[in-house]
Amino acid sequence: TDLRPLDILSEVVPTSGLARGMRVFQVQGVRGFQLAASRPRALGFPASRLFIHCDRFPEEFSIIVTLRVLSVPAKRNEYVFTLMAEESPSVLVGLRYAPDKLHFLFWSQEHAGGWQTRVTFPNVSLSDNQWHTLVLAVSGQSFSLTVDCSLPKDVVVETPFPASLSVKRASFYLGNRRRRKGVFTGLLRQLVLLPGADATPRICTAMNFKVATLSVPTVLQDLPVKPVSNEVLKYPYETDTKVTLGSRPPCTKQEKARFWFNASRRGLYLCNGSAWISMLEVKQRLDYLEEYQNLVTNSETMGVEVFTIPNVGLFAATANRYTPPGSAIYKWTDGKFVPYQNIPTYQAQSWKYFTIGKKIFLAVANFEQNDRGQEFSVIYKWSRRKEKFITYQRITTHSARDWEAFVIEGEAFLAVVNHREGNNHNIDSVIYRWNPRTGLFETNQTIPTSGAYDWEFFTIGPYSFLAVANTFNGTSTKIYSHIYIWLSGSFQLFQSILTFGAADWEVFSIGDRVFLAVANSHSYDSGMPAPSNFYAINSSIYELNITAQMFVKFQDLLTYSALDWEFFSVGDDSFLVVANSFDGFTFSVNSIIYRWQGYEGFVAAHHLPTVGCRDWEAFHTVEGSYLLYSSAKEPLSKVLKLKTT
Numbered sequence: 001t002d003l004r005p006l007d008i009l010s011e012v013v014p015t016s017g018l019a020r021g022m023r024v025f026q027v028q029g030v031r032g033f034q035l036a037a038s039r040p041r042a043l044g045f046p047a048s049r050l051f052i053h054c055d056r057f058p059e060e061f062s063i064i065v066t067l068r069v070l071s072v073p074a075k076r077n078e079y080v081f082t083l084m085a086e087e088s089p090s091v092l093v094g095l096r097y098a099p100d101k102l103h104f105l106f107w108s109q110e111h112a113g114g115w116q117t118r119v120t121f122p123n124v125s126l127s128d129n130q131w132h133t134l135v136l137a138v139s140g141q142s143f144s145l146t147v148d149c150s151l152p153k154d155v156v157v158e159t160p161f162p163a164s165l166s167v168k169r170a171s172f173y174l175g176n177r178r179r180r181k182g183v184f185t186g187l188l189r190q191l192v193l194l195p196g197a198d199a200t201p202r203i204c205t206a207m208n209f210k211v212a213t214l215s216v217p218t219v220l221q222d223l224p225v226k227p228v229s230n231e232v233l234k235y236p237y238e239t240d241t242k243v244t245l246g247s248r249p250p251c252t253k254q255e256k257a258r259f260w261f262n263a264s265r266r267g268l269y270l271c272n273g274s275a276w277i278s279m280l281e282v283k284q285r286l287d288y289l290e291e292y293q294n295l296v297t298n299s300e301t302m303g304v305e306v307f308t309i310p311n312v313g314l315f316a317a318t319a320n321r322y323t324p325p326g327s328a329i330y331k332w333t334d335g336k337f338v339p340y341q342n343i344p345t346y347q348a349q350s351w352k353y354f355t356i357g358k359k360i361f362l363a364v365a366n367f368e369q370n371d372r373g374q375e376f377s378v379i380y381k382w383s384r385r386k387e388k389f390i391t392y393q394r395i396t397t398h399s400a401r402d403w404e405a406f407v408i409e410g411e412a413f414l415a416v417v418n419h420r421e422g423n424n425h426n427i428d429s430v431i432y433r434w435n436p437r438t439g440l441f442e443t444n445q446t447i448p449t450s451g452a453y454d455w456e457f458f459t460i461g462p463y464s465f466l467a468v469a470n471t472f473n474g475t476s477t478k479i480y481s482h483i484y485i486w487l488s489g490s491f492q493l494f495q496s497i498l499t500f501g502a503a504d505w506e507v508f509s510i511g512d513r514v515f516l517a518v519a520n521s522h523s524y525d526s527g528m529p530a531p532s533n534f535y536a537i538n539s540s541i542y543e544l545n546i547t548a549q550m551f552v553k554f555q556d557l558l559t560y561s562a563l564d565w566e567f568f569s570v571g572d573d574s575f576l577v578v579a580n581s582f583d584g585f586t587f588s589v590n591s592i593i594y595r596w597q598g599y600e601g602f603v604a605a606h607h608l609p610t611v612g613c614r615d616w617e618a619f620h621t622v623e624g625s626y627l628l629y630s631s632a633k634e635p636l637s638k639v640l641k642l643k644t645t
Contacts, residue, residue: 061138063095067184081094100125101123298326303349307362319350346369366400376396428446471501501524502520520538540555563613
């Protein structure tokens with residue numbers, strides 16, 4: 001049996017150009033065919049061109065489709081492809097899409113009395129104007145559909161796919177069933193038949209699952225054919241292009257696929273729906289850092305959060321140790337942070353900025369009780385009228401260290417790290433779900449943690465993860481921190497990693513590679529001899545191994561009671577800066593910026609004098625790029641400016 005992929009889509013495209021009734025469009029940086037309804041037979045070819053050595057359709061196979069579906073009216077079906085005998089109007093094999101449903105059709109003379117069998121996959125929503133890759137695996141009575149490499153939908157039917165389906169005098173038709181009714185109106189990028197195998201393992205290896213590729217026609221491949229001298233492109237394609245000039249415009253879903261030309265930096269940028277991606281610019285390289293601003297704070301600062309409120313400005317919220325005077329919010333004004341608002345807090349540890357729809361929130365993690373002996377952390381809401389943050393919801397916490405906000409399947413969540421209750425470090429941390437009806441966060445799930453310090457949420461393809469940094473279980477800092485994966489409506493354990501007083505997780509990507517860095521703060525075990533230095537220990541960087549479906553250690557870096565990692569980029573270069581806080585003798589310790597050096601991993605590039613460094617934040621303004629660090633040992637934080645060449 002020939003098990004090579006059979007590219008149905010490429011068979012329709014003549015080597016000299018495009019078939020009649022086909023146009024190439026580029027949307028979201030990806031190309032696909034738009035099919036015309038006027039000439040359905042022109043989009044067909046004899047099955048014998050694919051099945052050269054055998055005139056039987058494979059008994060077991062996969063069909064791989066990459067498409068972009070437009071909104072389909074109710075009660076309307078659109079055909080992705082069909083295989084039909086020339087003398088019959090019946091569909092031998094076909095795939096069609098209806099609103100929220102996908103139907104696979106096949107003809108079985110032996111088992112169904114010559115009737116067509118339809119296998120339906122419900123709750124398949126593709127009409128979101130996004131690209132999607134489907135893998136349909138067929139074997140006997142079993143049919144499995146995987147969308148964007150998520151969990152497969154399995155269907156078992158009474159009638160098996162025929163073991164001997166003749167394709168003599170049959171033809172494939174692209175996007176139709178040999179007539180104008182039911183023609184596919186979206187964009188089609190990939191249509192491949194893989195005999196004898198489930199194609200899912202071959203497809204689900206790339207990071208961009210929605211446009212995963214097994215075989216794509218040359219005309220649709222990402223790199224355009226370069227014209228010779230002044231010759232026109234061999235395969236012209238169409239796309240909507242809008243270019244904005246002037247200062248940095250907003251980049252939201254509404255501006256997606258628009259360009260922005262920054263004349264001052266001689267750069268052209270593309271909006272990906274959330275951020276401006278550099279397409280063409282004079283690349284900058286980090287040369288050195290200079291002290292830019294000494295930010296006097298209310299007291300020692302345990303954490304800092306930098307955020308932008310649309311149409312208002314750039315802010316920094318400092319989590320300060322003492323009350324009074326509490327914590328502060330600063331606004332970037334005339335190139336400096338200036339005091340903007342004071343908020344009463346109780347040994348605040350961190351802030352988290354997040355939005356739900358048009359609502360803007362800022363949550364503080366309080367470590368101690370208030371004056372009335374009550375222990376809670378507070379969510380504040382931005383008042384557009386007062387242009388201040390006002391109290392919105394109080395949530396009972398236990399020596400809270402950190403908040404993490406995230407969205408899964410359109411629902412908003414907020415997770416708190418509870419560090420300890422009294423002297424008990426082995427307690428539950430809590431995940432809250434936003435209730436749109438009440439407008440409040442409500443308990444959704446509890447997860448056992450041990451002296452936890454930090455939550456880190458991240459997504460990989462269609463999967464959502466939540467990592468917790470466990471620090472101390474009452475007797476030892478040598479304990480497991482855990483990574484959880486969202487499955488069936490809750491977080492379930494995915495992987496456990498041995499850490500040493502873990503204080504922070506930082507997830508980041510370099511190209512298609514995904515990394516997870518842990519900041520180990522100290523090594524202590526009441527049952528073991530004391531080490532020569534509790535605080536000079538390795539912090540580790542892990543890399544996702546897609547084949548093994550786990551994070552594996554990539555690199556160890558010697559750190560000194562590390563409390564935070566921050567990833568940032570300058571031009572094409574990637575960096576990690578660590579917050580070294582204490583070396584066993586002094587809090588005046590160099591924090592280090594590591595540069596990504598490819599095969600060498602991360603290599604120390606800059607040594608920055610810091611005092612009790614607790615947190616790093618990278619941010620950008622029209623004036624340049626900066627790093628802000630907070631000190632847990634003095635009421636002074638520093639803004640450093642990145643000087644580039």
